[in-house]
Amino acid sequence: MHFESRTSTLKEILDALSNRNFNMIGVYGMGGIGKTTLVKEVGRQAKEYNLFEKVISAHVSRTPQIKEIQREIAEKIGLELAEQSHETVRAGRLLERLKKDTKILIILDDIWGSLALEAIGIPLADDIGGCKVLLTARSHDVLSSKMDCQKNIFVDVLNAKEAWSLFEKMTGDCIENGELKSVATEIVKECAGLPIAILPVAKALKNKSSLYVWKDALRQLKNKSLLGAAYSSLELSYYHLEDEDLGGEELRKTFLLIGYSYIRNVKDLLYHGMGLGLFQNINTVDEARDRAHTLVDKLKNSCLLLGGWRSEWFSMHDVVRDEEREKENEKSAKVNEKEKDAKDWESKLMKTIQANLLCGILNKASSSFYVLRVRWHW
Numbered sequence: 001m002h003f004e005s006r007t008s009t010l011k012e013i014l015d016a017l018s019n020r021n022f023n024m025i026g027v028y029g030m031g032g033i034g035k036t037t038l039v040k041e042v043g044r045q046a047k048e049y050n051l052f053e054k055v056i057s058a059h060v061s062r063t064p065q066i067k068e069i070q071r072e073i074a075e076k077i078g079l080e081l082a083e084q085s086h087e088t089v090r091a092g093r094l095l096e097r098l099k100k101d102t103k104i105l106i107i108l109d110d111i112w113g114s115l116a117l118e119a120i121g122i123p124l125a126d127d128i129g130g131c132k133v134l135l136t137a138r139s140h141d142v143l144s145s146k147m148d149c150q151k152n153i154f155v156d157v158l159n160a161k162e163a164w165s166l167f168e169k170m171t172g173d174c175i176e177n178g179e180l181k182s183v184a185t186e187i188v189k190e191c192a193g194l195p196i197a198i199l200p201v202a203k204a205l206k207n208k209s210s211l212y213v214w215k216d217a218l219r220q221l222k223n224k225s226l227l228g229a230a231y232s233s234l235e236l237s238y239y240h241l242e243d244e245d246l247g248g249e250e251l252r253k254t255f256l257l258i259g260y261s262y263i264r265n266v267k268d269l270l271y272h273g274m275g276l277g278l279f280q281n282i283n284t285v286d287e288a289r290d291r292a293h294t295l296v297d298k299l300k301n302s303c304l305l306l307g308g309w310r311s312e313w314f315s316m317h318d319v320v321r322d323e324e325r326e327k328e329n330e331k332s333a334k335v336n337e338k339e340k341d342a343k344d345w346e347s348k349l350m351k352t353i354q355a356n357l358l359c360g361i362l363n364k365a366s367s368s369f370y371v372l373r374v375r376w377h378w
């Protein structure tokens with residue numbers, strides 16, 4: 001949705017990108033505020049208004065995969081990079097090629113620490129050629145100290161009017177009812193202008209006409225920190241999955257599986273889901289693939305998963321895992337103990353054991369969103 005506050009930030013970014021003095025520009029703001037959404041729109045407009053001939057985007061994340069970033073860039077400029085070549089060889093080929101191009105914008109989304117652009121193969125623009133780079137991060141410090149951006153632009157929360165319009169658009173006509181409206185106003189206030197808090201709660205309450213459901217939701221959101229509100233709003237959405245036409249249980253298990261095992265694309269969900277017997281009434285791989293796509297779409301529609309830069313990719317907002325992690329210890333103790341033991345096993349055997357464990361956990365915890373606070377690597 002277009003908002004006044006976002007339009008002015010978007011214009012500020014486009015102005016900075018047009019400025020000859022800047023070749024590295026940063027966009028920062030708290031998690032779930034809308035940075036990725038905003039820079040996607042920047043990329044679209046930059047192309048539309050011919051500020052750049054090509055706009056390339058790559059997701060960096062907390063654990064940057066240099067080869068993956070190189071692959072995304074190479075694909076967009078039609079350069080073939082041998083998969084088996086070393087990163088530095090691939091970087092050399094990218095550098096050589098990108099230096100010849102003049103008007104390329106590279107968007108590197110979600111930076112968490114210093115990232116050597118040369119090691120990826122990104123040449124910064126000078127008078128002869130090269131790229132301009134737009135980075136997003138949650139922290140100003142990462143952009144200014146670690147990445148040396150020349151200009152950093154802040155993305156703020158939505159103002160009260162904008163937050164209300166977003167909520168209203170998602171919930172539809174049902175909030176016109178006088179009593180619901182006053183509870184809805186309170187709910188939006190609790191979400192404090194954070195889209196990642198507003199959207200899931202709005203989707204969860206859409207078409208619910210009982211006042212008590214709304215009041216209950218408000219109670220759950222009250223007295224939470226901003227991140228707490230985002231967490232609670234996702235939690236609410238999770239429990240309301242029951243009402244989906246496709247089995248809510250299957251959706252919830254899928255969500256938990258994605259959370260536990262850090263699945264980020266449909267292919268991996270298919271692989272793990274089939275192994276764990278997650279998909280119900282499925283006979284062939286093709287049927288399972290269709291189901292995996294459908295489940296991901298449903299979770300995206302409920303705002304429990306965020307869309308990635310490519311349609312097959314998705315991510316889970318890390319509010320789900322990070323929030324109030326200290327409270328999780330009691331519940332996670334058993335899981336952590338098993339994880340620690342499992343580390344001694346050969347990796348193949350370990351995977352089997354953990355898959356079984358996971359299966360057991362999913363069965364036991366299928367309705368417990370809380371357990372996702374457990375950070376459990378496998």
Ligand SMILES: Nc1ncnc2c1ncn2[C@@H]1O[C@H](COP(=O)(O)OP(=O)(O)OP(=O)(O)O)[C@@H](O)[C@H]1O
Nearest residue numbers: 001030031032033034035036037038110195196306
């Ligand atoms: N202007 C907007 N209109 C409608 N929805 C929005 C808007 N901005 C953000 N959202 C929604 O809010 C959610 C979070 O947005 P986004 O992923 O862009 O945040 P982010 O700042 O990139 O978060 P993170 O730091 O976790 O990467 C998404 O579901 C997105 O679709």
Ligand SMILES: [Mg+2]
Nearest residue numbers: 035036109110
């Ligand atoms: Mg983002």
